[in-house]
Amino acid sequence: xxxDANAKKRLLLLGKILILLFLVGAAHxxxxxxxxxxxxxxFFIIVGGAAGAFMTFSGLEIMAAVAHAAGALxxxxxxxxxxLFWEAMARNFWILGVMQSxxxxxxxxxxxxxxxxxxxxxxxxxxxxxxxxxxxxVVCYVPCWKLERRxxxxxxxxxxxxxxxxxxxxxRATKFSPIVAYTFFxxxxxxxxxxxxxxxxxxxxxxxxxxPSLLVVFGGTLALMLFLGDAARxxxxxxxxxVTGLIGSLFGFIQVxxxxxxxxxxxxxxxLIFILSSCFAALLGMFLLGGPVEDRAAKSAGTAARIPLxxxxxYVFPLVALIxxxxxxxFIITPFERHQ
Amino acid sequence: xxxDRRNEHDLDRLLKQVLKDDLPSETEFRMKKRLxxxxxxxxxxxxxxxxxxxxxxxxxxxxAQRHAPVGVFRKxxxxxxxxxxxxxxxxxxxxxxxxxxANSISLLKMSVSLTEQLRLARSxxxxxxxxxxxxxxxxxxxxxxxxxxxxxDVESPRGLERTLWIFQGNVTAFSYESGLSSATPPGPDLQxxxxxxxxxxxxxxxxxxxxxxxPENKRHISSSLVFIDHRDGATIEVYFDKxxxxxxxxxxxxxxxxxxxxxxxxxxxxxxxxxxxxEPELLVPSLKSGR
Numbered sequence: 001x002x003x004d005a006n007a008k009k010r011l012l013l014l015g016k017i018l019i020l021l022f023l024v025g026a027a028h029x030x031x032x033x034x035x036x037x038x039x040x041x042x043f044f045i046i047v048g049g050a051a052g053a054f055m056t057f058s059g060l061e062i063m064a065a066v067a068h069a070a071g072a073l074x075x076x077x078x079x080x081x082x083x084l085f086w087e088a089m090a091r092n093f094w095i096l097g098v099m100q101s102x103x104x105x106x107x108x109x110x111x112x113x114x115x116x117x118x119x120x121x122x123x124x125x126x127x128x129x130x131x132x133x134x135x136x137x138v139v140c141y142v143p144c145w146k147l148e149r150r151x152x153x154x155x156x157x158x159x160x161x162x163x164x165x166x167x168x169x170x171x172r173a174t175k176f177s178p179i180v181a182y183t184f185f186x187x188x189x190x191x192x193x194x195x196x197x198x199x200x201x202x203x204x205x206x207x208x209x210x211x212p213s214l215l216v217v218f219g220g221t222l223a224l225m226l227f228l229g230d231a232a233r234x235x236x237x238x239x240x241x242x243v244t245g246l247i248g249s250l251f252g253f254i255q256v257x258x259x260x261x262x263x264x265x266x267x268x269x270x271x272l273i274f275i276l277s278s279c280f281a282a283l284l285g286m287f288l289l290g291g292p293v294e295d296r297a298a299k300s301a302g303t304a305a306r307i308p309l310x311x312x313x314x315y316v317f318p319l320v321a322l323i324x325x326x327x328x329x330x331f332i333i334t335p336f337e338r339h340q
Numbered sequence: 341x342x343x344d345r346r347n348e349h350d351l352d353r354l355l356k357q358v359l360k361d362d363l364p365s366e367t368e369f370r371m372k373k374r375l376x377x378x379x380x381x382x383x384x385x386x387x388x389x390x391x392x393x394x395x396x397x398x399x400x401x402x403x404a405q406r407h408a409p410v411g412v413f414r415k416x417x418x419x420x421x422x423x424x425x426x427x428x429x430x431x432x433x434x435x436x437x438x439x440x441x442a443n444s445i446s447l448l449k450m451s452v453s454l455t456e457q458l459r460l461a462r463s464x465x466x467x468x469x470x471x472x473x474x475x476x477x478x479x480x481x482x483x484x485x486x487x488x489x490x491x492x493d494v495e496s497p498r499g500l501e502r503t504l505w506i507f508q509g510n511v512t513a514f515s516y517e518s519g520l521s522s523a524t525p526p527g528p529d530l531q532x533x534x535x536x537x538x539x540x541x542x543x544x545x546x547x548x549x550x551x552x553x554x555p556e557n558k559r560h561i562s563s564s565l566v567f568i569d570h571r572d573g574a575t576i577e578v579y580f581d582k583x584x585x586x587x588x589x590x591x592x593x594x595x596x597x598x599x600x601x602x603x604x605x606x607x608x609x610x611x612x613x614x615x616x617x618x619e620p621e622l623l624v625p626s627l628k629s630g631r
Contacts, residue, residue, distance in 0.1 A: 117548075216426060273442050334452070336585065
């Protein structure tokens, strides 16, 4: 029976490899690989996602999660933690993909060459990052779903489990891991910001960062947490960022409409960057604070501590931000007519 | 009645004697000692974390437990901080915070609006001068109506030299010196920047496809757009009317002859009048005189 099972596994693996080769070959033959290639965006998402994982999980936990995804057995607690890891990775990739799309589009606005066709091309290039993020999120969700199912029906204790619990004391000793991860992510973010034609970090930051929306989103989230008071739990941080991001965007849209009615291109432009910056700030907050805080809470809790509101914030808000990005693009390319 | 009162007093006295709230001195001393020992006993690590968490209530428990030892920020400080951040964000935004990114978006929108208004124009009357060539340089006057007819008069200091009628790519020229008319392909009379100014559609096509919009590093947006023509490196400044988004004037500056970059002096200048009625007979080449 075990021989049959092994043969089936091998055949399944072979089939998967063949499908992948077929897809790669088809894309290569089609000759349009370059159209869907954005190396810097892919680098930002993968490396940023890895940094995001290290903000919560240690190297040994990550290795165990990979082993569990590859079929290694484990206790219910280990499988639960591995499932949490894969969900965190899926969330990170998705959020980073949309963040990179917004960032890339904003940077491309500095280079005005090519007119309308040029800016349309820039938007298409920017959206590639969101595409990568979505694909990687789905890829990471596969082991998450599998491990969740296995976690509900754990394997017998005499299996070839990779125990994470045994290493917990050692893991606790490595306190520097999240700090290194945060520093690493900031470095990656700065390297992306420096793609801007502006010379120096200060000039690039002045170009990209719009302080008013950052203040509104982070101040609003802080106020929301204060209002929640004792009821504030780790799971309220991500929805808090999503809500304030939405409020900031709505404020921006109201201003856009007011700017159009007043016939002021400047007011419309400022409102548009307020929308983009609010979305970006909320995504950044969710990635740096909301996600890791909830992951830590879920890790320490004995049960799955995810709540639907957090999941909605992680998966729906980036999608909304992506729609806002396209809407902003439409506002930019829509000709302005003054009342004559 | 008085007997009842006496009994109550006796009962009170008895209760006060039995239920005295002061304990025997030895018992009281032992009790106080136990209480002091309990108060001074070190709390367990979990209790400590919980207590710290209570002081740091606004943050999620995990975060609170990790960062509670900081303890300097209290709830009131954070409330003030959040309110200040919110107010500052809204006030700075509404108060006209200057952003180069917003200016860039404004330039793009202006360029798009300019192009669109050019495509919607009904008529154009444009006078082109070339000051760089001196007083002997010809002066061009281009008149265009929406049905596609264009008339171009070439004037020298001596007077009107030629008239060209352009319709659907066909050029009919009339020379006032020789009195002859001929159908000619677009030739020497249509050197740059004239082809861009033959019709608003040509100008719009140049703006959206050929010329490259230049970002401005100025904090305030003016009513002009700067383009670079990459074919010859010339700089084109388009001044437009902010109420109609139609160009008022256009300056074309060739690159400096020393090759160090940057625009030289104004080589060509064009002044526009839009949507004014133009006599239809001026645009028909069959009237040979063209006058």
